[in-house]
Every structure is written in C-alpha cells, then in structure tokens.
Amino acid sequence: MTAGPDIVRYVLDDGVRDVLAKELNSRLADAEPLDPDAHGVILASIGASALLQHLPDELLAELGKFTRGHSSVLVLENLPRYDAPPTPVGGFTPEAALAPVNALQLGLVRLLGTTPFAVPYENRGRVMRNVVPNPAAAGTTSSWGSDAEFFWHTDNPHLPFGEQGRDPRPNVPRHLTFYAIRNDERVPTDVVGVDTVLARLTPAAREALARPEFEIGAPASVETGAQPALRGAVLEHDGAAPRMRYDHGTTRGLTARAAAALDELTAALRTDDAERFVLRPGDFLLFDNYRVLHRRRAFTPRPAATARWLRRCYAS
Template sequence: MPSLLQFTRCRVEDSVRDLLGKEISARVAETDLESDLDDAILAGIGAHALRRHLPGDILHRVQVFTATGSHALLLSNLPAQQFPPTPVSGFGDEAELAVTNAIHLGLIRLLECTPFAVRFENDGRLIRNVVPNPAASGTTSSWGADSEFFWHTDNPHQPFAPPGSDPRLYTPPYLTFYAVRNEERVPTEVAALDDVVVRLDARTRLGLMAPDFVVGAPDSNDGEATRSLSGAPVLETGPDGRHRARYDRGTTSGRTPEAQKTLDDWSAVLGTIPAAELVLDTGDFLIFDNYRVLHRRKAFTPRPATTARWLRRCYAS
C-alpha cells in the first residue's frame, strides 16, 4: 500500500542562501533583537528577504502549504549563522540567534501563520531549544535523548481549536523547526494519520472515535499548570472532513477495558505504518500539521554538550 503522506521538499541554491544570509545579517546587526520581545520585527525582516530572494516556485509552495492540505514541508539549505554552543540547559541568549530567528519567524509569516508560546511549557518562551538536557534524562520529552519518543502529537491534552480562537488554549495546529546542528544524524520521523486510519479495522476506528479516553500532559509540560483531558476521543473528524488525532503513548489511557484494548490495537498498528525519516541538517526548516501528522524520535547518544543535537521549535497557528 503506497504512503498517503503529502510531503513537499525544496532546496535553496547556494547562491540564494548566501544572498539571504548577507541581507538578513545586515538588517539584524542594527540592534539587539530578542525572539520573545521582537518577534514581529524579526518576522518582518526575514519575510522581506525571503520574498525578495526565494525562487518563485519555492516561494509559492511555502505560501500555499496550509491551504493545500499537505502534511509536511521541508525547506533545506537556508542560511546558517555562527552558532554558540548547544544550550543543553534548554535556554540561551536569544539575541545571539537573531539571523536564525528572522529566517524561522519570517517563514512562519510567509506561511500566513502566527507563532505562539504556551505558559505551561518552556517557561512561556516562544522558541524551544530541542536539546539533550541532562535534567530530562529518562523522560520522553523534547529535552530527552535516552528514551524513545514514540509516535505522538504535541500537547494532545488540549482541545482542538475552533476557528478564530486564541491558539494558546488549544493543541498547536502546526509545529515548525529550524535545525542548528545534528551531528548525531538523528532522524525526525513523520507519518500521515491517513496511513494509520486506512490500516485500522472498523471496530478499532469506531472505538478510537468514542469519548472513552484520558489524555494527560507530556513530560515537557509543567504538570502543576496543566490538567488531563478526560472523556476525549483519540481520533476525530474535523470540520474540513479530514481525520485528526490526539495521542501520546505515555499519557493516553482508556477509561474502560474495552477502550484500553482499542488503544493497544491502535498502538500496534502504529508500529506498521510507513514514515519519512528526516535527518535534519543545519539550515533545514520543517513544518508539519500537528493534527494530521504523528512524529517520533528514537533514543540516541548525544555528542558532547557544546556540539550536541540542537533543533529550534516554534508552534504556529
């Protein structure tokens, strides 16, 4: 059975990359710009340069991504600045990353999305450093490394957002990443929910759509500031007629033995689905639909702290 994953891949030519890097570097050098305080300015700088220099076909693919119903988009070979050591504590100096942030936030603007943070994760900061934080050892968290992060969606304990809502109160519609370094060659795996649904038998599919599950917050969240979503389905049909899911194997449970059996069957099917293994390189930008895409990261051994794997993640709506 062929995969149903709709995945757009684009690569920027070296000459375009260099022009982008030169212009954005000159613009952000005029002042100190912080991602949490100056996100609109950084987005404006990045979007202006990207509109000027990206080839028309790539620019078009970015701009129509959210309207086409595609699952994921990868844009490679974007400018890379001089990077500081990996902030394995989870936090660093955002002003040092102004070029990277202008590119990241500029692309989110071109996607006609809004970047946002949530108060119960990452100290409420806009961009999360996905790094192997020693304090998260043994947890299935974006700050972990030694535990497999099985197929999941981010913040599944939140409801899905009605149109026009404040996205901070709901499951993030999109996840975006900029890759700083990945010398360990750790893949980020993505799979289309459609590829799961077509492999479910009717009983399991209907069982997943029943409000018989409890979904808790993942380890990356502040447990004192969150609460579980009880009486929720794992699988739904959204207003657009497409399936959407909420799931984290470590935090999702059935409220009845029948519901737990359905969840076990769902997990077994997840072990059989086709997936794209993306080894993100420096300067890669990835966006995917968090409602309709499951993602995972297997356990790995990080390099020394200063050069350990480092992705930058931002929610978008």
C-alpha cells in the same frame, strides 16, 4: 520542488542560500538586541522581507497556500546556516545572539500565513524551544530527552482541538516548525500521517478511537499550571479530514474497548514505514500536529557544546 500527497519538499540553491544569508546579516547588523518574545514582530518582518526578496517565486507561492492545501509536511532544505554558540543543553541561551536564526524561522512562519505562539505552562513561556539533549531530562519522553525513545505522539494532546483564526494557546498546537542548527548525530524526526495509521486499523478500532472514552494527560515537557487530563476521543473529524490527539505515555482507555483500540493503535505504530527526516544545519521542517504523529528515537548525544540542537516554534 517535489510534492507527494502529504509532503512538500524544496531544496534551495546554494547561490540563493548565500545571498539570503548575506541579506539577513546586513539587515540585522545595526539592530538593537532582538528577543523573539519581546520583538517577535520585528524579527518576523525582517525575516519575511528578506525571504520575499530572494526566495524563488514558485517557493513563495507554495508557502502562501501551504496551510490551505492537502499537504501536512513541509521540508525546506539548504537555508542559511549560522555559526551558533555552543548547544544550550540546559535549555536556554541568550536569544540576542540568534537574531538571524530567529528572523529566518519567524519570517517563514509569517510567509506561511501562521502565527507563532507559546504556552505559559512549558518552556518558561518562551516562543522558541531549544530541542536539545538536556541532562536534566534524562529518561523522560520530552523534546529535551535523548536516551529514552519518545514514542509516537502529537504535541500537547491533553487540550481541545482549535480552529484557525482563534487564540491558539488553549488548544492543541496546529503546526510545529523546526530549524536545525546542528544534528551531527543524524537523529531523524519520524512522521506518519493519521490517514496512514488509520488504514492499518480495523473498523472497530477506528470507531472506538472516535468515542470519548479516553483520558489524555499532559506531556512530560509540561512544567506547572497545565490543564488537567482531558477526557475525550483520540480521533475526531473536522469535516475535511481526521485529526488525532495521542501520546503513548499519557493516554489510557477508560473502557475495555477503548483500551483494546489503543493496543491496536500502538501495534499499528510499531510497523516501520514512517517518513524519516534527518535535518541538517539550515533545514526547516513544518508538520501539521492534527494530521500527523511524530517520534524521536533514543540517541547518544555528542559532547554538550556540539550536541543536537533544533529550534522549535509552535505556529497556528
């Protein structure tokens, strides 16, 4: 295991990966079709139980304490991969065919001490988002986009920040988790810490970002019924660390000093020293959506059936 100030990375041995895959397949072999929205608790229980049986003790200990620690990014590499159906570039696919994938991801979410959830105003209210190049989203900055860069942002910044132990749905999602089914295009998910960004700013810009002089709208992935744009600060402090809400495409300053601070923030984000995660099949990534910003560059997808396909699940 390697641990930096912000990132915990762990690579599973091939032997552990294979035995875990076998275990999940065998536990699900006789199961009724399981949908993560209707049967998420069952899938999480099966996945967590298999993971507890086979993951190394040091990794289980890390998962158990991760969200209470100082790290904001977790990467688990070389988890079981699955021969998945063609990439559902339309955004949705029957979930019953993905039971082992769902059990694995929801099991990890459970071992991390977090709760998976969906919001009603995007992804048809489904808990699992297929991050795919959807032709219908061409030109948009959405997780379904590909040809337009999705500049640095946090997800759903138009909501208030939440606190642990409360209903997460009205708030900015705390964690994003991803499991990679395929990424032959080798598209990176870029992540940069809020602390790192703030260190590049002048004190005046930091101070301006903390004033409630911004309008922050809903992202392009929102369907209907989203909350209206929020008027507030881009930067807050929860007592322990700074947290940021920001989407380049939907955030604007309502005063001259707020607009100038946003310009400075945008310029600071253009410097290219982010962490880049090129997820391979079987890789899991979690990051703290309050403590880091993320970005996806424009890319050219492979033919639809084999195009990039990540599974995203919010967890708080």
